Amino acid sequence: MAMRKKFYIETLGCAMNVRDSEHIVAELTQKEGYEPTETLEEADLILINTCSVREKPVNKLFSEIGVFNKRKKEGAKIGVCGCTASHLGEEIIKRAPFVDFVLGARNVSKITKVLHTPKAVEVDIDYDESQYAFADFRSSPYKAYVNISIGCDKQCTFCIVPHTRGEEVSIPAELIVSEARRAARRGAKEIFLLGQNVNNYGRRFSGEHPRMNFTDLLKAVSEIEEVERIRFTSPHPLHMDDAFLQEFATNPKICKSMHMPLQSGSTRILKAMKRGYTKEWFLDRAAKLREMVPDVSISTDIIVAFPGETDEDFEDTMDVLERVRFEQVFSFKYSPRPLTPAQNYADQIPDEIGSERLSRLQARHGEILDEMKADRIGQVHEVYFEELRPGGMVAGRSDNNMLIQVEGSEELLGKTVPVKITEAGRTSHRGAVVA
Template sequence: MKKLYIETLGCAMNVRDSEHIIAELTQKEDFEVTQKIDEADLILINTCSVREKPVHKLFSEIGYFNKVKKEGAKIGVCGCTASHLGEEIIKKAPYVNFVLGARNVSKIRDVLKKNKAVEVDINHDESTYAFSDFRSSPYKALINISIGCDKKCTFCIVPATRGEEISIPPELIVQEARRAAQNGAKEIFLLGQNVNNYGRRFSDKDRKIDFTDLLKMVSEIEEVKRIRFTSPHPLHMDDKFLQEFASNPKICKSMHMPLQSGSTKILRAMKRGYSKEWFLDRAMKLRQMVPDVHISTDVIVGFPGESDEDFADTIDVVEKVKFEQIFSFKYSPRPHTPAKEYPDQVPDEIASKRLQYLQNLHLQMLDAISQKEQGKVYEVYFEELKPNGYVSGRTDNNWIVKVKGSEELLGKFVDVKITKPGRLALEGEVVG
């Protein structure tokens, strides 16, 4: 057996792409996965290009791979950075054997057999391709429901790396979810750039189905106990969608709502398609319909043209919604994006101060939020062993909970009483 080493950077969709690659190579070629780079016959790095830092990391990583790899081992670069840099990667790092874009995962076996292959077609349609099956975890299953993105957010490189949005046929999604659940994965995690825009475009143009309909179909699978998804777009959070989220007991009560900015002026410059008022209306309706819901978000500070007043609007939304989790970043100019050429770029020192203020404010909020969890009892689905004799899992509303225990808890739903609150994770003890 040949050995495959794969490093994955970026989002859950990249993780799923890596699982597809592993499945194709271990089940259709004679590879097995290794954690040791120096024994691998094939070394892959699956890249992210949403921010500048992972792109820089790519070249330092493949340079390191080239130094430690055994003689004759191949190096391949996959993912979003592969899509937008293409041949440039091989020019800059001639020891790379092939480049495989994020929209071309199904071609992994082909590029492996060609030297210096570059497959980065962002219009390639693999929405109906039946990948072989591989899961990083036996307890939960990541499932792509769409490929690409039709939004034109002015800061985002994704449309240039993953192409136009196309939905995967619902019967393929349900079939994959059923197979995963029957193999022990009680939690299904649906993935898409804008999951609640599902159904906008299929290879079969006559199909009519939306994301809410898909949620109902997946929830009808008896073995599926929990459904999560990411990332929904605030623009598509209509009442039908929110009602299904609130009323369907299998849908986990945590929602990722990417805000990006609280300023309607900046949202317009970002081409997000909604206003501050719309976002607040949807978030507050969600809080009203599902009192114990956890809402997470993404925030970009220092977008071109962001004034102190615009940043104050972002802080106002944060204080009103009281997000349980915030992924916050300074604006990072990306190639192939209109915002890169915008005037009024915000100086780095101002953006840094704003980011620090936002993050400090949110830490204070988290302390208050987590303290209220003391003494509560949650049903936790355990999925991961941790150091020092702990096992961790998640509540329905996405708190990470760890308890003293062993692998016998893995894959089980267990009632846990919270004994030690924390900002992002809770500690507890098994009850009952």
């Protein structure tokens, strides 16, 4: 019997990249007869699914694929996929001639085509995959990522994503609900809806489809009997209207964790970023969330040292940090990206100032997390377990997205049980199952 071909895939970046990789795995295994391997040296096909949101991962790409080329077995192919593939295109093969094909983030469905086309470059950001029927694969049987849109219509001056994922197109609601229903019936009790701006859902469809906004979509998914939990990312603060917040607060299936990308606390900088909202609007939405859902967990993204950011602007960001007290912060120094207006702005901030501001922001947020820890000891949360951890531990997340580990076995996987927190940390906690 012939040996099946094997592939190795490395995924960088966001949850949408994770879902793109799942689509690639499904197409390769079900249509090309490949099977996955975690050992690069035995792979017949090596893939890296890239991220281009910041400069560092892009710079790392060529050294990474150089290492892959040295370690691969004879005859193995190397493919570069994702957002960096979208914006560099043919340049990748020019700089690294041993790369066999380049597949952009908007062209995932073409994986079986490029696999058989020498030096293929498929990076069309206008390509429409919104109704493509991907083969089915999920990396976890307990949680299902479901794309609800592709692309992004925002023009944030720091962001390269519209140039790598193209114009925003919503996936028809009936396809989303059907996919969520299939996943839930196969055991995925948690559905994770994905889009660059999920609460902008319904703005544009490919073809004629019934109008539906994100709030209505949440209601439709929650009507699937087997679905117990719904999460989503990323909503845009600009589109957090009262109807959306009301549905979030009152629908028992929607998990009470909200990612609200702040980017900057300065209204002046937010305008330069073309974010579309003010500091006051963001604080109003966060305060309303805390009022409607007292145990809500709010996470955010923050960029420090955006061009022209003064000390006063940075203090505005620190003020929002103090007033909202985010449970999680993804924070970065501004990174100039190609194809974005901000890379050409005057008043680029010196690196040492950016580093100092980032350190100060992260240090204060660490203190805030430490202040929260004491209140969490003794709390009881409903935890959905989905992962085995070393040392006889099982990990899962509470409704409000706290990572909690308990002693246990695979018998807990896929179950939601009450857990009492016994040890609280900054990013994860330990607990004991309540009998």
